[in-house]
Amino acid sequence: MFQSAEIGHQLSKTAYREAVPTLRAALLDAQVELFEQHKTPVVVLISGQDGAGKGETINTLYEWMDPRFISTLAFSQPSDEERERPPMWRYWRSLPPKGRVGIFAGSWYSDPIRERIEGDISVKELDARAQQINRFEEMLVDEGALVLKFWFHLTKEGQKQRLKALSSDPRTAWRVTQWNWDRLKTYDQLQDVARHLLRVTNTAAAPWVVVEGTDDRYRCMTVGQVLLKAMQNKLAAKEAPHTPMAPMVRVDLDGRNVLSALDLTLTLADKPYKDELAKWQGRLSELVRDERFKSRSLVCAFEGADAAGKGGAIRRIAAALDARQYQVTPVAAPTDEEKAQPHLWRFWRNLPRHGHVAIFDRTWYGRVLVERVEGFCSEADWLRGYSEINDFEHELIDAGVIVVKFWLQISQAEQLKRFKEREQVEFKRFKITQEDWRNREKWHDYQQAICDMVERTSTGEARWTLVEANDKNFARVKILRTLCERLEAVLQDQPNPEREAAVKSDKAKVKKAKKQSESHKPKAASAKIQA
Template identity: 50%
Template sequence: MFESVEVGNRLSKAAFKRIEPHMRHDLLEVQKELAVSPLSVIVIVGGAEGAGKGELVNLLLSWMDARGIDVQAFWDETDEERERPFMWRFWRVLPPTGRLGIFFGSWYTAPIIDRVFNRSDDADLDRALDRIVEFERMLADENVLVLKFWLHLSQDSQIKRLKKLEKHPDESWRVSKSDWKFVKKYKKFHRISERAIRRTNTAFAPWHLVEAEDVQYRTIVVTRTIRNAMQSALEALKNRPAEERRPDMPKPKKFNVLENLDQTQTLTEEEYEAQLTKYRSRIGFLARKLREKGLSMALVFEGPDAAGKGGAIRRVLSALDARQYRVVSVAAPTDEEKAHPYLWRFWRHLPRRGKITIFDRSWYGRVLVERIEGFCSPEDWQRAYGEINAFEEQLAESGIIVLKFWLQTTPEEQIERFRDRQTTPYKQYKITEEDWRNRDKWNAYEAAACEMIEKTGSDALPWIPIPANDKNFARISVMKAVAKALEDRLK
């Protein structure tokens, strides 16, 4: 693979001077188009040590409008980053629509380095690369153009370049001990990088190998590739048919997981108070152990309006230290959230080690309200099942305990609660016109919820459907499940 970029390509200074002004003009023009488009761009700059990655990034900032570019350098992980899933540090800095992000290092860096230094094996590397392919496919589907550059040097050229920099009084600071450490592993880096590039070279996010021996040649190849790719992506967006967003009204099966819930289960007030005291104490103790062990937890609450999600959440919170938890109430996305890939708004709220985040509604909105109300295209919600599964798997792999609750009432119980809210002054804020509109689509929401449970539930990350006609029973059922999950993990 790398033989193709060790052939001695060069560009004369005269040719470079002739091309430079036109290229700078073109880059600025295409950047202007980007600024008013629904596209965002990520430029990944990777490759051999001493290949001029820093010089290239500085040049891009000088040739383009730096005000529309975000440069992200991924050095050593911070404490905040180490305490969350690996991909969190990249998700949080994804560029919004209209902007270009330059990633100095990327999600490829750690998997490759870990394999080179035997901190992982081939199977670990391949799993990480497969996860990256999933991620980049999602970015492409969300109108993110990913441009991946690998600046290559032969081993001899790399050594010469680093020695030359070391001898230069104004440039010696660029060479570090780790650079020479990597040089000693050149052949292994060569082999493992080639494996990574082959496995992740896709139609939606291809790699661009660049011979980096000659500065002029390297510069024009990279800038021309960026210009052409951005022009093509912007043109494709202009010519793409208007996205069709229409409400989807599925019909529920006569027998389904929600209809089969036993809604006759109840608890008396005495039973409820006794069990509330028991589980409040148990959860409080286990939550402290969770913090001591450096684990974290994410609780997801979904269900129809007036199903008792808020009441169940408050009972769980009553067992916790307020310093340990955070409640995220999910409503319609803000303009900032709409400018990023769908799951961005949820990745940014993931808990650190020892913390608990409670989601009052969640990422499942895409396959529920957005599907039913036509807020997204059919393609968006259909692919969301796979994206959500991949997301939750990453949470679990990083040590986050994920519990997903669906609180279900009958339509008859819901109407009683709506009427109670209308007639009780301190509850009137809970009832809105939207609640009544959603009630008219009860069957569609039930069908969508059943499909969601079927496609996103697994042995490792199951849904926990709760019969919620009796509030006391539902609240204790939730607390029991939280306590059991903590006990199982902390054994």
């Protein structure tokens, strides 16, 4: 893939000076129009070999364009905060909003390349990471983003000469460290890994542009022109009508489904409820203070019909936790800031660190529930939402996050009873709105959407727990018990540092006592008779 980048491209000073004013003016015009339309974010990845001019090119783009509408994101080794979250967390947080340009110096490609060179992952694992990246970039494009990926290439001798030139110039010597020289030794390995990764991630949605990095003028002009043309094409393009991205879910001909099969008559009397509540709250408190939980985190996702009792269930969970250990995130209609980002962005930014709990009161499933039923997004958007949500949850689980999802189901009659109660009780009136009454008219549409959601997103370690919630006592205890059982199942498969340390200490004490005992034993008399 690097063949075309090795032919020695050069651009004369004269040609460069003549072309720059026109290019700069056009870039600024495109930038302003992009900002005014406020519908497209531009994601620019600048990658390649050390010394290939990544930093110089970014500085040139800042010079040519309006810096108010650009942000540069530089990524190196992850911080402690970043290590305690899924690998993609830091990139999601840094995505540019609609109307702006985000330049990534170092990106989601950096870690897989480094890990493969160092032998930490196999080719098979590298390919799995590549497929994950492909789906992520496809999601960005489906959400309206323009994704441009540049790889700056140098020959081995060219890289060596570039590093020498930078080192010898006092103005640029600071850019070259021993680490850069050490990286030169892995040039051939980088070439092999990069060739493979670029090939499998060179997709129609986000193709790679390989640019020779030897000549500064040629490199900067090429990037500037590619960026300009891509922005102009995006601005000129009319939005094509969306087509469904997945087949529709089957219709339940006999009227039975995962919701109708629930026994909503299940109840729990007050006395056993209090006992069970105390039991499971105590157990939950122990589990989140367990030494093994310090290397994990917990995400609780709550969905349910209006007035199903999500808030009450969440309060019973929170009562068992240290207030410094958990965060409840209520999810409503997206803000203007959130609308300027991909759908999942606002959930990525609220993921917990190790040893912490994130409780979402309504979740990312709004895309396939309320947005689907109310027509807030296109059919193609909510249909692709299932796979995007599954990818999201898979990334959480793969990073050690424990994901527990609850759907609270009540009957129409019970919902009506609770709605009327809310209207009559002064401190509950804020909970009932005209929108709640209007949603009752679409009860059957929501039931179908819920069944589709459960069928398509109840996967492996991120399965749904359906809660019979007509009786609040029964629902709250079932939720707490399920949460504890899931935590126990995960933690029991994980080493316990405290227990291992105690066992090690006990063994050391036994060994020491044995040694002392042996040292105090009388020595056996010698059978040898002295002459």
